[in-house]
Amino acid sequence: MLSLLRQSPLxxxxxxGIVILNCLVAIFAPWIAPYDETAVVGExxxxxxxxxYLGTDHIGRDLFTRMVYGARxxxxxxxxxxxxxxxxxxxLGFVAAVKGGWIDQVLSRLIDVIMSFxxxxxxxxxxxxxxxxxxxxIFTIALLDSTRVYRLSRAVAMDIEVMEFVEVARxxxxxxxxxxxxxxxxxALPPLTAEFGLRxxxxxxxxxxxxxxxxxxxxxxxxxxxxxxENAGAITFGIFTPLIPAGAIAFLTVGVNMIxxxxxHLSSGLxx
Amino acid sequence: xxxxxxxKNLYIEAYSEEAWQPIVKDISLTLKKGEVLGLIGESGAGxxxxxxxxxxxxxxxxxxxxxxxxxxxxxxxGASDEDLRLVRGSKIAYVAQSAAASFNPSHRIxxxxxxxxxQHGIMSYSDAQKEAIKIYRRLFLPNPEKIxxxxxxxxxxxxxxxxxxxxxxxxxxxxxxxxxxxxxxDVTTQIEVLAAVKEITEKMNKAALYITHDLAxxxxxxxxxxxxRNGRLVEEGETRALIKKPRQAYTRELLNVRxxxxxxxxxxxxxxxxxxxxxxxxxxxxENVLEDINLTVxxxxxxxxxxxxxxxxxxxxxxxxxxxxxxxxxxxFLGEDLxxxxxxxxxxxxxxxxxxxxxxxxxxxxxxTVRRVIGxxxxxxxxxxxxxxxxxxxxxxxxxxxxxxxxxxxxTTELSGGEKQRICIARxxxxxxxLIICDEVTSALxxxxxxxxxxxxxxxxxxxxxxxxxITHDLAxxxxISDKIVIMLEGKIxxxxxxxxxxxxxxxxxxDKLLSSIPEMDPDWLDNLLDExxxxxx
Numbered sequence: 033m034l035s036l037l038r039q040s041p042l043x044x045x046x047x048x049g050i051v052i053l054n055c056l057v058a059i060f061a062p063w064i065a066p067y068d069e070t071a072v073v074g075e076x077x078x079x080x081x082x083x084x085y086l087g088t089d090h091i092g093r094d095l096f097t098r099m100v101y102g103a104r105x106x107x108x109x110x111x112x113x114x115x116x117x118x119x120x121x122x123x124l125g126f127v128a129a130v131k132g133g134w135i136d137q138v139l140s141r142l143i144d145v146i147m148s149f150x151x152x153x154x155x156x157x158x159x160x161x162x163x164x165x166x167x168x169x170i171f172t173i174a175l176l177d178s179t180r181v182y183r184l185s186r187a188v189a190m191d192i193e194v195m196e197f198v199e200v201a202r203x204x205x206x207x208x209x210x211x212x213x214x215x216x217x218x219x220a221l222p223p224l225t226a227e228f229g230l231r232x233x234x235x236x237x238x239x240x241x242x243x244x245x246x247x248x249x250x251x252x253x254x255x256x257x258x259x260x261x262e263n264a265g266a267i268t269f270g271i272f273t274p275l276i277p278a279g280a281i282a283f284l285t286v287g288v289n290m291i292x293x294x295x296x297h298l299s300s301g302l303x304x
Numbered sequence: 305x306x307x308x309x310x311x312k313n314l315y316i317e318a319y320s321e322e323a324w325q326p327i328v329k330d331i332s333l334t335l336k337k338g339e340v341l342g343l344i345g346e347s348g349a350g351x352x353x354x355x356x357x358x359x360x361x362x363x364x365x366x367x368x369x370x371x372x373x374x375x376x377x378x379x380x381x382g383a384s385d386e387d388l389r390l391v392r393g394s395k396i397a398y399v400a401q402s403a404a405a406s407f408n409p410s411h412r413i414x415x416x417x418x419x420x421x422x423q424h425g426i427m428s429y430s431d432a433q434k435e436a437i438k439i440y441r442r443l444f445l446p447n448p449e450k451i452x453x454x455x456x457x458x459x460x461x462x463x464x465x466x467x468x469x470x471x472x473x474x475x476x477x478x479x480x481x482x483x484x485x486x487x488x489x490d491v492t493t494q495i496e497v498l499a500a501v502k503e504i505t506e507k508m509n510k511a512a513l514y515i516t517h518d519l520a521x522x523x524x525x526x527x528x529x530x531x532x533r534n535g536r537l538v539e540e541g542e543t544r545a546l547i548k549k550p551r552q553a554y555t556r557e558l559l560n561v562r563x564x565x566x567x568x569x570x571x572x573x574x575x576x577x578x579x580x581x582x583x584x585x586x587x588x589x590x591e592n593v594l595e596d597i598n599l600t601v602x603x604x605x606x607x608x609x610x611x612x613x614x615x616x617x618x619x620x621x622x623x624x625x626x627x628x629x630x631x632x633x634x635x636x637f638l639g640e641d642l643x644x645x646x647x648x649x650x651x652x653x654x655x656x657x658x659x660x661x662x663x664x665x666x667x668x669x670x671x672x673t674v675r676r677v678i679g680x681x682x683x684x685x686x687x688x689x690x691x692x693x694x695x696x697x698x699x700x701x702x703x704x705x706x707x708x709x710x711x712x713x714x715x716t717t718e719l720s721g722g723e724k725q726r727i728c729i730a731r732x733x734x735x736x737x738x739l740i741i742c743d744e745v746t747s748a749l750x751x752x753x754x755x756x757x758x759x760x761x762x763x764x765x766x767x768x769x770x771x772x773x774x775i776t777h778d779l780a781x782x783x784x785i786s787d788k789i790v791i792m793l794e795g796k797i798x799x800x801x802x803x804x805x806x807x808x809x810x811x812x813x814x815x816d817k818l819l820s821s822i823p824e825m826d827p828d829w830l831d832n833l834l835d836e837x838x839x840x841x842x
Contacts, residue, residue, distance in 0.1 A: 200731070204684060205654045205684070
C-alpha cells in the first residue's frame with residue numbers, strides 16, 4: 033500500500049491531500065471552529081476580517097464556523113449514503129448476474145421502473161411525503177443511487193460470471209453466496225471502487241441540490257449546499273459569500289475525482 | 305535473386321519492471337524476392353516481434369533498440385512515421401493470427417480490402433474492387449464475385465483467414481508477414497489457408513516471413529527456417545536440411561515431440577465407469593445440437609473425443625457435467641444414474657467428476673493464491689483445514705511437479721500458461737475424482753509445454769488409475785494419449801473404437817479427411833495432398 037502511494041502521480045497525491053484535509057476538518061470541527069455552529073455573532077454579510085475569517089452569513093453567523101461544521105454534515109452524509117447504496121445495489125446486481133433467469137428479469141425491470149422517474153422529482157416526492165429527516169434523506173438517496181450501482185455491478189458480474197473459474201465453482205457445488213463472495217466480488221472490486229468515488233461526488237451534489245430546494249439538511253444544521261441557498265441573495269449585492277461553500281463542494285469533488293482517475297488507471301492495468 | 309529485406313544485428317527492448325529489457329537479441333536475416341523464411345519457436349521466442357519489426361513497428365511498450373532494418377533500399381530504423389506509412393501496406397503487409405479479430409465487424413469485407421490501395425493512391429475504388437475479386441478467385445474463395453460483399457461474421461474461420469491473406473495482397477506488396485495464420489483453425493481448414501499461402505508465394509512469387517510454432521506447418525511453405533528461443537537465434541538452415549539433420553538439441557526436441565506412446569493392454573475386464581446412452585441435447589429447445597450419443601469410459605483409460613469446432617464435443621462435456629441438462633437419454637456414472645441437472649446432483653457426484661479447461665487463464669480466479677485454489681476443494685469436499693490441508697496441498701503441488709515452497713503463496717496471475725494448467729490439474733486432483741474431463745487442455749499451450757502436460761496426465765493415470773475424457777481437435781494429441789477414439793461430426797458420433805482400429809484403414813470418409821489433414825514433417829506433404837484433393841477442395 034505504501035509503495036503504491038509512492039508511485040502515485042502528483043494529481044492523485046493532490047486529490048488525496050484534499051480529501052484528507054476535508055476529513056480532518058470534519059473530524060476536528062469543534063476544535064477548529066472559533067464559534068458555535070448556530071451562534072449569531074455579527075452583522076449580516078460582514079466582509080472578511082480578523083474576527084470572521086470568511087465573513088458572516090445572511091443572519092450574522094460566522095461563515096468559517098459554518099463551513100467547518102458543514103464539512104462534517106455533508107461528507108458524513110454522503111459517505112453513509114454511498115456506502116448504503118453500494119451495499120444494496122451491488123448485492124442485488126451480483127445476485128441477478130449469477131442467478132440469471134426470472135430473478136434477473138424481475139429485479140432488472142423493477143430497477144428500470146425506479147430509474148424511469150427523474151431522480152430529483154422522485155426524491156422530492158418521497159421527502160415531501162415522509163418529511164425531511166436525516167434517515168429518510170439517507171435512505172431515499174441511497175435507494176435512488178443504488179439503481180445505477182445495480183446496473184454497473186450486474187454488468188461487471190456478468191462478465192466475470194462467464195469465466196471458467198466461476199463454472200468450476202459451480203461444478204464443485206458451491207452456493208450462491210460463496211460464488212459472489214469469493215469469485216465475483218474480488219474481481220469486481222476495482223471498477224466498483226472507482227465508481228464509488230464518482231457516486232460519492234454525485235450524492236454530495238445531490239444533497240446540495242436538495243438542500244438548495246429546501247428538502248435536504250434542515251436548518252440550523254450547516255451543510256454546504258444549504259449554505260449556498262441561504263446566501264444566494266448576496267450575489268445580487270456583489271457579495272461573494274455563497275461562492276465559498278460552492279467552491280468547497282467543487283474543491284472536494286475535484287479531489288475525489290483525482291483519486292478515482294488514478295484508481296481507474298491502476299485497475300485498467302496500464303502502468304506507464 | 306535480389307535481396308529485398310535485410311535485418312542486421314537487431315535488438316528490440318520491452319519496458320518491464322522499470323527498465324528496458326532486451327526481448328530480441330542480435331538477430332540478422334535476409335530475405336530474397338520470392339523466398340519464404342519460416343520463423344519458429346515457442347511463445348516468448350520473439351517471432352512476432354521480429355515479424356512486426358520488419359515493418360518498422362513494435363508493440364506498445366517495446367522499442368527498436370539498435371541494428372538496422374533495410375526494406376528494399378529504405379532504412380526503417382528511425383524512419384519518420386510518414387515514411388513508414390508509405391512503406392506499410394504497399395511494400396510489406398501483415399496477416400494476423402485471428403482474422404476474426406482483425407476485420408472490422410461492421411464493414412463489408414471488400415470495403416476493408418480496397419481501403420489500403422485507395423488510401424495509398426494506387427488504384428481507384430472500382431479498380432481495387434475488380435482486383436479484389438481476382439485475388440479472391442486465386443485464393444479459392446467460394447463465389448468470388450459475391451463473397452467480398454458479405455460481412456465478416458458471414459464467413460467461416462478458414463474463409464476469413466483467406467480473405468485476410470487476400471487483403472494483404474491488395475497493394476501488391478513485395479513481402480507478406482504471416483503471423484501464425486493457421487494456429488486458430490481446425491486441421492481441415494488449415495489446409496485451405498496453407499494452400500492460399502502457397503499460391504501467393506509460389507505462383508505470385510512474393511517473399512514472406514512465416515511465423516508459427518508448428519514445425520510441420522512451416523515445413524510445407526518455407527524455403528528456409530530460423531529456429532528462435534528467448535529472442536535469440538538457435539539454428540538456421542534450408543528446410544529440408546534442417547528437418548533431416550537438426551544441429552541443435554532444441555530443434556531436435558521440437559521435431560521429436562510428436563511421438564506415440566505405448567498402448568496399454570487391451571483386456572476387456574476393466575470396469576466401465578461412465579456410460580452415456582442415447583443422449584440428446586439442445587440449446588434452443590428446437591434443434592438438437594447432440595443426438596444419439598452413446599459412449600463408455602473405462603476405469604484407468606483415456607477416451608479421446610475428436611472433431612472440428614462446432615461438432616458438439618464441448619457441448620457433450622457440458623451435458624455430462626450437468627451444466628446443459630440432456631433432453632433425453634441417461635448418464636450412468638459409477639453404477640448409478642446421474643441426475644441430468646447439475647442442481648440435483650449430490651456433492652459426491654460432483655466430486656468424482658472433475659473438469660479441466662482449455663484456457664488456464666480464465667479457469668483460475670486471478671485474485672486467488674495457489675494455496676486457496678487447491679485448498680478450497682479439500683475444504684469443501686473433505687472438510688480439510690489447517691495443517692492437514694497444507695500438507696495435502698504440498699503433496700498435490702509435488703505431484704504436478706511444481707516446487708511447493710516456490711508456488712504455494714503465488715497469485716495465479718504470477719504463473720506461466722503451463723504452470724497455470726498444472727494448477728488446474730491439481731485442483732481437479734484435490735477432489736480425488738474418478739473421471740476428469742479435459743476440454744482442449746493443451747491447445748492454448750506451446751508445443752513443449754503441452755507435451756509436459758500430457759506427460760503429467762499420463763503419469764497421474766498410471767499412478768492413480770484415473771480415467772480421462774479427452775476433448776480435442778488435435779489428432780496428434782489423440783494419437784499420443786488415447787486408448788479409445790470417438791469421432792464427432794455435427795453433433796453425432798460417426799465412428800468410435802479402440803485407437804488402433806480407428807487409426808488404421810479402412811476409415812469412415814470423414815475420419816480419413818481428418819487424419820490426412822494433420823501436417824506431417826515431410827516438406828512435400830502439402831503438395832501431394834493438394835494434388836490429391838484438388839477437385840473436392842475447390
